[in-house]
Amino acid sequence: MDTFTAPLFGRLCCPLDGLPLTAQARSWRCPSGHTFDTASQGYINLLPVQNKRSRDPGDSKEMVAARRRYLESGVYARIATGVARLLMDGLEGQAPYACLDAGCGEGYYLRCLQAQDTKGELALIGLDISKWAVMAGARSSPAMRWLVGSNAHLPVPDASLDALICMFGFPVHEEFRRALKPGGLLIQVEAGPEHLLQLRRIIYPTLKDDKPADATGPQGFSLEAAERLSFDIALDSQAQIADLLLMTPHLFRASAQGLGQARALARLELTVDVKLAAYRRL
Template structure:
């Protein structure tokens, strides 16, 4: 079962203690556990909108798409590229921007199969994503929260995974152990290129993120993974589209052209970068 232990009050950073179905801090701030076992640690004053993050519909589309395992090769590459020495004594993992929990669930199954001791925490700003995640895997501490202000004490985790998310490196550095690992997973230049060529009149040049490196971290390993997968129905294509930024960015004409498709072969082009927290 998930532990929901060693968490901090998002208002005053005081330690949270479990009292029946709530977490409480010494100053009286109380956070009730939801029926499915997650806890919302995103205070109203930290929300930029009434219902931040992915909508219920977007989460459902992503969950249905990911459950078809088109992106399972991403899981395999994460596991094969993970610096092996860092798994020997067990690992405390934060998935920062975990969505509906697909990756943390799959990684958990694989590491447990290898008898590696793991503790998993998943955080997302979308309560709909965390609600779905908390139904998927009861062995994870699921939190509604923000990467900009992680509701955990310093040096809480050994590894942070940020997959297609919004990294906040100062916070990641704070909550990572002394030599903790950070994994960034992002789209490469040819990711879903076949779909993008239909959606847009022209394709923008690819811009590398963080080309100067990441302050407080050193790059340990960089890897690219490319493979082809097929979507065999308009429904699957719509599910994929609704979990990407293209659903909002593409032109009307582009979206209408995609609606005419009943199948499409797509390139997955994924970049993996492992960083280690610098000492001092």
């Protein structure tokens, strides 16, 4: 089967005034004169200083590297396969389909999607608030559009996306609905109650009760498909356990004693438990 490359998504908006951006050589410019350069690594920074909550928001360079090592080991490959299946089964209309990963990290799940897209039907967009994550993604996969930006203000026009993915992230459903076309698809992945339970029992003195599931779903969307994916994995080195700790918020929430106990382990058996849902934009 021939392999094709989908075109890069070009319908970007200025993060300062929402006006359309036009590509000019290696820059993007809006009618008001705001200009954003394409970095040498191939990404565009569309997160203005005034929209940052810190000097260097999002994951650090070290966290990004840890996440890449951990995910590239294949431990979450079944999640990537499930996301790709839900997405490809739910796409409607004509290709190419604009698909944005909101909170893409270093792009593992987008690369898995790209590998499945043998006909070049997906115009893939990775967006993250961490410049280090987006930089890593752009270096590894230049055939995608890479943006530094916020889920709260996606730098794309109204109704411009065919699909949107949010993996273990911070969904902003009102903004997602704005950016999706009517009938567009939202794929959302969240941790289930048993997710990494063995690790959490080590690093926390007590575990919080799980929040009850929201049966109604986000406003402005209809639930099209839902499934729970649960399987066991084994981390066989202190280095891999350290990567898992570094790539998750657990690093900042866990007790010092618990972190020390986890880091001392040479092997850790874990349950992966995630909830996958596909929502249709009304």
